[in-house]
Amino acid sequence: MALRIHTAITHGEIDNTERGRVRGRLWLLGREEPIELDLDGDAWRDVAGTRVSFVNPASQPQPELQRLNRVQNGMVGDITASRKVKVFTVPEEEWRQAYREDRIADVPTELRNSLYLEWFTIEQGRCVVESADLEITISEHVWEMDEDEEGAQRLANLQAMRDFLAAIIQRPEPTEDDEDDTDVAMTEEQWEEQLKASDRLNDAGMEAYEKYGEDEDADEKTAFVMGWDNLLEDMADAQEGVEPSEDDSPDKKRRREWAELMNQAATDAEEGESWKVDDGSDDIEDDNREADEPHPLKAQSYDFLVQVLREIGSTGINESRGEIRDQPADRFMTNLMQASGKLSAALHSRRELADPMQRGFVLAITRRCLNWMHEALLALDELLVDPAYQSAHAQFEIWKTGLQGLRDGTEKLRQELQGE
Numbered sequence: 001m002a003l004r005i006h007t008a009i010t011h012g013e014i015d016n017t018e019r020g021r022v023r024g025r026l027w028l029l030g031r032e033e034p035i036e037l038d039l040d041g042d043a044w045r046d047v048a049g050t051r052v053s054f055v056n057p058a059s060q061p062q063p064e065l066q067r068l069n070r071v072q073n074g075m076v077g078d079i080t081a082s083r084k085v086k087v088f089t090v091p092e093e094e095w096r097q098a099y100r101e102d103r104i105a106d107v108p109t110e111l112r113n114s115l116y117l118e119w120f121t122i123e124q125g126r127c128v129v130e131s132a133d134l135e136i137t138i139s140e141h142v143w144e145m146d147e148d149e150e151g152a153q154r155l156a157n158l159q160a161m162r163d164f165l166a167a168i169i170q171r172p173e174p175t176e177d178d179e180d181d182t183d184v185a186m187t188e189e190q191w192e193e194q195l196k197a198s199d200r201l202n203d204a205g206m207e208a209y210e211k212y213g214e215d216e217d218a219d220e221k222t223a224f225v226m227g228w229d230n231l232l233e234d235m236a237d238a239q240e241g242v243e244p245s246e247d248d249s250p251d252k253k254r255r256r257e258w259a260e261l262m263n264q265a266a267t268d269a270e271e272g273e274s275w276k277v278d279d280g281s282d283d284i285e286d287d288n289r290e291a292d293e294p295h296p297l298k299a300q301s302y303d304f305l306v307q308v309l310r311e312i313g314s315t316g317i318n319e320s321r322g323e324i325r326d327q328p329a330d331r332f333m334t335n336l337m338q339a340s341g342k343l344s345a346a347l348h349s350r351r352e353l354a355d356p357m358q359r360g361f362v363l364a365i366t367r368r369c370l371n372w373m374h375e376a377l378l379a380l381d382e383l384l385v386d387p388a389y390q391s392a393h394a395q396f397e398i399w400k401t402g403l404q405g406l407r408d409g410t411e412k413l414r415q416e417l418q419g420e
Contacts, residue, residue, distance in 0.1 A: 001206075001207060002125070002127065002207060002210070004127075005065055005129055006056070006129040006131040008061060009027065009028060010028065010056055011053070011055045011056065012024065012053070012054055012129075013051060013052065014053075016052075016079070017051060022119075023036075023037055023039070024117075025037070026129070028065055030061050030062075030065075030066070031065075035072060036071050036072065037119065038071065038073050039119050040075050040076065042153050043076070044079060045144075045147075046080055048149075049141040050138050051138075052115070052136060052137070052138050053137045054115055054137070068127075072119060072124075074119050074120050075121075076118070076120075077118030077119050077126065077128075077157050077161065080115075080116050081136055083114050083130075084113065085111070085130075086109040086110070088108070089109060113132065114130055114131055115129065115131060115132075115134050117129040120163075120164055126164050126207070158225060162225045162227060166227060168207070169200050169201055170200055171227070185356050185357045186361070187360045189364075190360060191363070192364045192367070208226055212225075293349075294347055294349060297406070297413060301340040301344065304340070304402045305340040307399075307402065308399060312333075315389065316389055317329045328379040332376050332380055335379070336376045342365050343366070347362070366414050367414070370407060370411065380399060380403070
């Protein structure tokens with residue numbers, strides 16, 4: 001994901017007075033020497049040919065930026081001082097309260113220009129400075145960029161973003177045996193590779209949406225940077241009134257498969273929302289009823305998550321619609337919700353658990369769930385020795401027992417599936 005660094009900046013400067021070269025310096029809290037930029041390419045027309053200086057009146061430390069290389073050599077991304085962003089026009093306390101009460105859409109906003117400084121390096125990928133709160137000064141233009149030059153630069157920036165996302169996605173090279181053999185069950189390890197591919201694609205998709213989601217031509221830009229060239233062709237055909245082709249080439253087939261992987265996380269979430277525990281009150285006779293019931297672990301994980309969500313307010317953890325600022329508590333809740341959601345998606349039918357074609361998938365998912373449970377237990381152990389939560393330690397012990405029970409049940413299910 002992009003490395004965002006504007007919070008820690010105290011002040012900085014960008015110099016694009018030399019065509020084809022952007023240099024700059026960024027001073028960060030906690031670092032004595034500035035970060036130096038030496039980038040190939042130009043800024044957008046509004047600041048191309050100028051020097052831009054800026055000051056952050058409310059900088060805050062970002063400890064993770066200690067790993068940022070002092071000298072940044074690479075390619076420019078989008079650089080402009082006229083990117084429009086929505087900014088709340090009420091105090092922070094007021095919009096945070098609205099966020100907690102699920103009425104954030106009612107908070108008044110206005111569009112403001114922001115400084116957007118983006119670059120790409122081999123070592124650290126995509127780096128971004130974006131803020132509407134910086135105090136900006138722009139010099140006179142030493143040279144001016146025309147519309148054609150800006151268009152060419154923006155295309156180069158899109159290509160740089162595409163290259164960056166391609167490194168994240170790591171698409172496999174096409175082979176002569178690209179056709180899937182749907183009659184052969186995939187192993188746990190093969191499914192894990194598919195899930196890793198899904199994770200990478202989801203990360204890339206989120207990166208593209210974060211950057212282009214508000215653009216008028218977001219679909220076209222997203223398709224390009226994600227490498228979906230056939231989708232771009234279909235969009236162009238649609239604009240010209242041409243029916244989409246029935247081409248089923250390996251390239252188009254892979255694009256469809258990757259698009260399906262990208263939607264997998266959303267599909268899992270939708271399935272997770274359908275949690276329902278059968279209380280056995282329905283007396284209708286159905287020979288297949290037991291086979292269609294979810295595995296008991298699904299209800300167990302759901303009930304435990306509901307219990308935690310109901311009790312979390314009494315523990316003193318600073319909760320804000322799932323945004324828990326205390327680091328151990330954040331890790332606990334994040335990993336618990338991951339494990340519970342994925343178990344729900346994988347265990348909704350005993351019939352599917354008995355299907356040899358599904359066994360590898362369930363084993364891969366449950367192995368991931370065990371990892372998330374392990375991380376959640378480690379976070380609980382941190383909370384149990386934190387004196388700030390002394391009054392909640394008894395509650396944490398109850399959660400720990402419940403989570404250990406869920407972990408043991410998951411391990412038992414894996415042993416049953418591996419023994420079949």
